[in-house]
Amino acid sequence: MAVTSRRAGRRRSMSQINVVPFIDVMLVLLIIFMVTAPLLQQGVEVDLPEADAQPLQDEKSQREAIVVTVTRDGQLSLNQGPQVGVSLDRDVLREIVADLLSQHPGTQVYVRGDRFVDYGRVVDAMVSVQSAGAQRVGLITDPPDLSARDR
Incomplete structure (x- = not known):
């Protein structure tokens, strides 16, 4: 013990x-x-084409820009407005973009087209946006994958 x-x-x-x-x-x-x-993650899945274009310098305009997306099956959608990410027809798209541009004139407008979509669908989207009042319409691309190109 x-x-x-x-x-x-x-x-x-x-x-x-x-x-x-x-x-x-x-x-x-x-x-x-x-x-x-x-x-x-939300949004519409689009396989963007690659291009050696220079990125835009004005980040503020990119955040507030109106982006029209053309999916692989040719469906149109917007990143702003009452029907975000919903498939729209050309007339509804034109009305929404016209309304957005009337509220905020000078807003940048871009088109994101899937690389495998018919080019005519992308042009139709651009024409619809221009008829809604957009003065300039830009195209969105992905930067090229340089590692895949070197192989």
């Missing part, structure tokens, strides 16, 4: 932090973010 009492007198409290609950919480948060991140 003397040995036990000596050991009881020498005991120290542990001054280490138990990190196992912290790791558990971090793993749960990681799983939650991995599941919800793909759900946060």
Whole structure:
């Protein structure tokens, strides 16, 4: 018994932090973010053509620009207005763009056309936007993938 009492007198409290609950919480948060991140992306999937065009310098105009998207199957949609990302016909598209341009004159207007869509569909979208009152219409492309070109 003397040995036990000596050991009881020498005991120290542990001054280490138990990190196992912290790791558990971090793993749960990681799983939650991995599941919800793909759900946060919205918009219309378009495979843009690649071009060596220079990027626009005015980032403010790009954020507030009206973008008409032409999908692979020829459907038209807008990034602003009452029907964002919804398939629109040419007349409704023209009306919405005309309304947006009347509220904010001078707004930049761009057309994003899928690389596999018929070129006539992209031109139709540009004509619709111009008939709505847009003075200048730009085309959006992706920069070329230089690593794929070097292979």
